[in-house]
Amino acid sequence: MIRYSFIGTCLIAFSLLTFWLRTLPIPRIVSDDWVNLLGNDPWYSLRQIEQMALDFPAYSWFDPMTHFPMGEAIYWGPLFRLLAVVLVILTGASTRPEIMYVASFLPPLMAVAMVPVMYGLGAKLVDWKTGLVSAGFIAIVSGQYAYRSLFGFVDHHIGETLFSTLFCLCFIVALMKMKESGVRLSDLSSLKNPVLIYPALAGIAFLLGFYTMTTMVIFGVIVVIYTIIQVLLDQFRKEASDYLILTNVVTFLVVILGIIPFGLNQTGFGVGVYGPGNIVVYGLLIIGSLILYGISRYLSDRPWYFYPISLVGLTIVSLIVGLLALPNLTRGYIGQFTAVFGMQAVVLTVQEAMPWQFANAVSVFNWGWILVAGGVVYLLYRIWKQNDAPALFTLIWFALIFVATTRQVRFEYYLAANIALMAAICVGAVMQIGGRDLLRLAGIERLLKLKEEEVPPEAPDDVPEDTGKKGRKQKVVQKAPAEPSGKPLRSGLLVVTVIIALLFAWSSASANIMMGSNVGGGINSDWTAALVWLGENTSDPGLDYYEIYDSPKVRDTFEYPTEAYGVLSWWDYGHWITFVSKRIPHANPFQRGATTSAHFFMETDVNAATGMLEELGIRYVITDIEMATGKFWAMATWHDPVNATDPFQKPMLYQESATTGSYSTIQLYRESYYQTMIQRLHAFDGSATPAGEILVVESAPASALGLGTSPYPVITNVQQAGTVEDALRYIEEFTRAAPANHSAEILSPEMFTPSTDLDALQRFRLVYESPTNVLSSGGDIRYVKIFEFVSGAVLEGEGTIEVPVETNTGRTFTYRQESRDGIFVLPYPTEAGPDDVVVATGTYRIVETGQEVSVSYRAVMEGLRI
Template sequence: MTSGDELIKREWLSPQFVSGILLAVFFGVALFFRIAIPYDQVFRGDTIKFTTADAYHYMRLVDSLAHNFPSIIPFDPYLSYPQVFDLGSQNLFVFLLSGIAWLIGLGSPTQHTVDIIGAYFPAIMGALTVFPVFFIGKALFNRWAGVIAAGLIAVYPGEFMGRTALGFADRDGLQVLFTALTMLFLILAIKSARQRQLSFSHLRNRDWAVITGPLAYSLLAGIFLGLYLLTWTGAFLFLIVIFVYFIIQYIVSHLRQENNDYLGFTGTIIFLIALVMFLPASRNELFLGPLLVALLIPPVLSGISRMMVKKRMKPAYYLLVLVGFGIAGLIIFQVVNPSLLKSILGYLVRNFVQPAQELTTAENAPILFPFGEFSLELIWLQFTTSVFLSLISLGVLTYLTIKKREAEKTLLLVWSLILLVFTLAMRRFAVFLAVNVALLTGYLSWLALRYAIPKQKAVAPSNAEKKMKGKRVKSSSVQKTGASAGKKLVRPGLALAVIFFVVFFPNIGYAINDAGQAYFASSDAWGESLSWLRDNSPEPFGNPDFYYEYYKMPFEYPRTAYAVLSWWDYGYEIIRTGHRLPNTNPGGGARGEAGRFFTSQDETFAGEIADLLNSRYVIVDDKMVTGMFHAMATYAGSSYAEFFDYYYVRQNNAVVRVVAYYPEYYRSLAVRLYAFDGARVVPKSTFVISYRHETFQDGSRYKVIENTESFSSYEDAAAYIQRQPSGNYRIVGNDPFISPVPLEALEDYRLIYSAKSDPFQSEAGTIPRVKIFEYAK
């Protein structure tokens, strides 16, 4: 009986009953956070608004599959204009949503049905993760560690909460659920096989009493791994976790001269099942290669181990032999298929070393360096106090695992450390790390509870107690017993209170905020504008129902096809809501060309890009000239510092950072379109700043504004700078929507629509949040 169980002794209040009630409560809490809190952000009258750009891509595929079920389009002509690309085969997420919609809609689901299912699905997946987390904690530690971990995963803020909330119709919630289930059954398979001392002799003798449990768990682990591989191309990074674990555990078992046959049994079954499931869906060597290598590892390592034992070779040589086999394998791989090896290694590198352009996307940034500088703020916002508690737990668990030699706990260590590395390299992996942090924190919390709850010693009844058996006990004795029981509950009660306020409470406020904000949802103005564009612009394929058709190869775009040019964040929404062809999208496209177009200082140069891309319409919004502008500059091959920069100025006895906008910013096509509608601009005044360079303690330099001069015309300001002896003078603006420089009218762009809903408020006045221009040279 565990320490937690000692508090619960009555049959009607058994540990199983209490933990079941708590799990149901945590599941309900998880649903409440993910559905009730963000409900008004997603359901806006008759409209259902998705809260991430990628959701519009998946829902577009769901639209198509729901109308052509069970045939999914092999390519999407809306996605990659003017080229055609294979969509790939890992679309289990799309099949699940479409299949549910198809069944509920009796083979003909409405758009509203499809949208509702897409909105609720991620929230349900996120809430369901409570259950495998509990059972993992129970299998590794005990029931109460699992209960605490389940409660934590229900309320963790950050990536996990945001990516499993209502309206976030992306694969993340399903992926976390599949990985948790895979690891649950892998842990159970390893644990049961190790405890039963499963060996190959049991297989030869068909000893089903020993084989059945590990076999069932291994099959289930393989099934969920296969489902995960069919959900996401990046799922092969998760193979690294299992792959590395088996190698480490083989080495540990061989050095300790322990039986490792159970590793070969479980590993082979898991990878074989996953391969069998994945093979019909894809013949892509980039993904099949690692899966085949993973399948070979367990039998090869088992064979090497058995051979060395048979020849009585020193166990220490095992590691050297494995290194030799690994090097030989890489050499053979390089000789047989060098291009495949290069592709696999490149795929791994791309997921850890991001180019400058990709780092402009928040989810791709290192979690400790979100803006290029070290900060604990972002990782704190993911897990709050669990950041530190899980690291302590990791140290404790490492020590105890080495001491007790439990293979399933080694799996948790390897799993946690690799995901920690992934998350340090790229913030988006925090959604997976949440499971590990919850388990580690739950384990440490249970250790604290165990030490807080006094252990009851079994004492033989005295003669007097035996005589009292069956007789009425005096009320004073009952009172003493009650008082004693009350005292025994004080320490556990205090421990539970401390755990709640230290472990749970810090997460709740952040979780409510993250669930209710819908940070990545586009404004209502975008939906309004794209609906207008769909109804008031020519059909690029001549038929509005073409959006729902099943497309076949070979395919050629008709002469009527044209593109819509905006920044890539809005590409998927342009497809799904506007039924139009964007030049770029979150998955790729002409990002560099779009960046050069919107930051262009010359209308002629911008027109050449628009002609090259066959862009007929241009859409701009407030974010493109504020928060997204640095990304456009980066993709254009320049830097934000060419358009604006950060300065420090003394205000009210304090030094604050301000943004100074350069003439190049106002001359960019994006600003000329959005802020000034492409019209001629004559500034009322122009500012000139003088500044000096200073140095921070870390050696980095910064600029401090010494003085600001105001001039009635741009020409007077430019003449003033020419007369200065030093070069530390610049013409700047302090408002992104009030130009300090004259601008000529644009000739080839005509404003045809301005969004009416949700206008943008600036010091220059109220500005429509989204504007559509027709490009007609």
């Protein structure tokens, strides 16, 4: 009773610690207006929670409020959102701020639920003390797991971790119970054993994860790999594998039965959607398990190596048959599996899909890695000595998730459970090895015993009597055997392990406190202001924001109303546009529309860019300083994965000091960089801009100057030219006389000063800009800008026309445009429209003639001739 009270007290304490750590962001992100949710995806998750709260428990499998003009088929499950809505209903939340606030508690609560699950894993694999250590570690482990379970990160990642870990616990328990029960496939009567309830529970746990996200298929793969290896070991040791095969059959039969009523919303045989492909995959898992069992029984009297050879042959034959009979299906499954481990250029622009850097791995789990290594050694020992099935499953679970994490950092939130468990196993194992020795050395072992062994006051009848000096009979007292003294080596190992565990706990808890106390919301004030303005001052797209589309098949027949339009920005900002503005983005953080968005912003041909917007039905374009600077490389990579930023930017080496001979890297900008749509819009407001300082940079390969094998050329000389034509003539002369691999090119170190003349964008007018000027001196560029794509008023004329413009922030600039084929297309009305906050403060004036022209709002919007 004392032990259970102690365990319960510890679990409550760990749960409270978890909840406290996860709710630290509340003061920083909660306001009267809303909760400034973390990241990008949680904003879309809240959009779905709002929908479900109004029509509970309906779930929309298609959403036309994103990825205009196609809409978005939803490929994740409803369970996380459903649980959030239950919280909302139970608390009576009804307004948007209330719903956001209540739903934000679901991730911390799921993190709390991880505490008893991790206790169960540690206790089943080693003992109750290991369970407590495991529960304690999961409470403080840091990294992606901690971030994605914070208050405000309202997305299903923590749900994936919780339910997948719960499945592993149930599967391990099922393996233990099935092996103990002695059930046999050959004995039908044994199949009536109620122990089959344990794999059935594992199947239910798997379904909870499946209805959160289809990535539960990874744990199906873990079961497959484990099954093959475990059956091989059982065959080698001449042990029956009935317990394992029956566990697989019952578990995944329950999974299939659970998929049929609710998981067939989409067509196709992919495992990344809720369609029949999942039934096929888990059905094949059952069939494969039975085939493995049949082969093992058939080869039971043969040498052990017959079995692995037969499995290799069967795998090759199955793959060949699959590629010949069902090539698309087989290649599709292989492609979906390898995609997890792929590293395509465009994938690497997504932060959570980047490979796990060694430095990050060390900083996140630090001292825990030492304990993890000890846990691996202990499990290997158990597998070798005892053919321990749960130990093997745990090791394979850890290994596969670890490999997945090295390829894509997003899996780190899965790996956290493995780290906490493996570290706890190490601590628990060392406690078993050296715990009693340490107590003996400290002389307190007897104090901790529940009951002391005492010698009875009277010896039993068979104890011989001894005769004293005077012939008296005396009873001989039997002495208890002396307890062995503690072994210093084992005790020392335990002390060192405990110290490392404390360092791991301290560093992880400190990281959690720092992150929770300093994390900020996903949307900064400039974006918030811009999106609020967009939602309040632009026309309604004609859709019911809260309407439920209960089938993804709606996408095939759905038609947008005639007044609908799209908003184009980089994909990072798509969910913000949907949730805050209730407008329809083209690109979103599911990377839908990322390619076309990148093509537009990287386009240097204005006609091609405007043609894209017309085809997509885009009315507004939103830019920010990040797109023009830090996110530029990501857009360039999506635009051209092979060349990426090379057509626009050129890193080079320059000599910092002639005396020391030290070189540094500098980023220079090609002419095409300034001609991209993102630079023309955000840096130059779409206005014609003359070239600034024109520099011709001469360079030579690093190897030619004895600087090793650096891929960057070295700047050897810089010449200033008066005009672009002068620069081109100089480059031509230099090229004729220069040695091989030496080059000269027009380049500029200035990001916002073009090295070439830029013509105007005729059909883009600035309609809003955010308050913050990102330039500390020497200019004025605002953080976020919104442009409207208009028809433009048509005016015949020659030369250059200009109009003074004042923005909503009070910034003034002059919009200039040169005529093309005797035509001006004018984007700014001189008579402001009803919602205009960026206005022309005068009339248009043709510079060469002085002619002044007024332009109506209607002419700009409808493309009228004036």
